Amino acid sequence: MLKEERFRLILDRLVHDQKVYLAGLSTLLNVSEDTIRRDIKELAEQGLLKSVRGGAVPHSPGPHRFKDRILHDTEQKQIIAKKALEFLKDDQVVIFDGGTSAVLVAQLLPKDVHLTVVTNSFPVATLLEEHEHVEVLFAGGRLLKNSFVTIGNDTIQFLKKFRADICLLGICSIHAELGVTSPNFEESEVKRVMIESSKEIIALATVEKLETAEAYYVCPTDRLSVIITDQLAEDEAFKVYTELGIKMA
Amino acid sequence: MLKEERFRLILDRLVHDQKVYLAGLSTLLNVSEDTIRRDIKELAEQGLLKSVRGGAVPHSPGPHRFKDRILHDTEQKQIIAKKALEFLKDDQVVIFDGGTSAVLVAQLLPKDVHLTVVTNSFPVATLLEEHEHVEVLFAGGRLLKNSFVTIGNDTIQFLKKFRADICLLGICSIHAELGVTSPNFEESEVKRVMIESSKEIIALATVEKLETAEAYYVCPTDRLSVIITDQLAEDEAFKVYTELGIKMA
């Protein structure tokens, strides 16, 4: 069997299944795992797939690269994202935060809305690239490893230029008294500027984020206009926020 | 048996089976494997198939929609990208242009190099995101539809801050007298700033780009340090550039 036959089969399975395992290919093709491993390495060098531990996954630049991480997003966040869409009106200027929640909103955004989107998130930008009526303004800066967002002074200076209608803010922790907090200093700084640059703040938070706190302060709770969660129970926690004048959705 | 008969049969089997083996053809046609090998070599030179170890496969495989439509992922550009890698040394500051050629370089970049990369290209940034020792500085700005790069004043102002060692510049057109040109005004402006901000310019251009011109001027030809092409024929065009003090690779 030619090496190229193996290549083709590997790539075909990859297109079909979105993943391949070393062990499976080894038995299927009757060669050692080492050989498959070397094949995958070679294909990866050509940029035709991405080698990962135990196998390989498709690898093409553009939006598809983010599919993996979006996949293990929960139903909760889907619910939140759908609710968030209702707050976006045509011709608004919207700041998209870099978190996964905001990415989901970008993913679900209908193709026909007219928006100006400001973001520091690569997934958001690439997802919106093909929306004909969405102008994307991307905040440059230093690329933060493992999170596909830019941070740093350049990012902040860029964001300061805007006066957006809405900011979609992914929330790590929120507490009625301690306010919104984040576990990463530089991200917290960026979030703070996003908030300063927006009239209304839409917070996206799964219920377990409510009434928790992290190390770095972002903004007081009453700066938020709306908190969108996946459940709408009428429990104590909700009353606290409602009394602060925040709309729960 | 005529050589041409063998050729026909080899190509027929190739269309039918998507592969041929040296051994199989040898017994089938009653000639030595060496003869088949030479036949295949000759057919490969005519571009009618691709010679591989142990046999041959079709030159442009049928159901291989895997090749990106974003990247015109031709062998030419692969060759160019590989050559370009040799110019990148550890601890340099490198500006990556947004074109497909530069993306391929990013794709092929080994994981262990230490670099600071400045770019306005989303694919370049996301590809390098997982390189542990590559710091990515992304130029913000307006996202240009259908090309995954940022453009505009913000992009330009960001790029102006740097004094890079090298700029990897994808070339649309180059002409010894008319210089480097581009078909898109805003992209040409960005390229111009990238050049201003770099000491050495490495131009990435397939041979058919040589001695052609487009509407928007980027820089004079002798501003380039190296032109990397997929072929290194010693023809007239090359001499022109060499006489300008440009290294051809």
Add this chain to the structure above:
DNA sequence: GTAAGTTTTGCAATATCCTGCAATATTTAT
């Protein structure tokens, strides 16, 4: 931490490829 699984590296066995050469077939020039 440990243990299980995975990747990397070096190595040896095998297969394939390239080169030069000699024998034969084919073409060309006279």
Add this chain to the structure above:
DNA sequence: ATAAATATTGCAGGATATTGCAAAACTTAC
């Protein structure tokens, strides 16, 4: 038609590539 030039073919060898194995280094999950 004949000799010389050219092309084709098979073969021997040394060079190169591929493959599987095993030990060591590394990851991951618990």
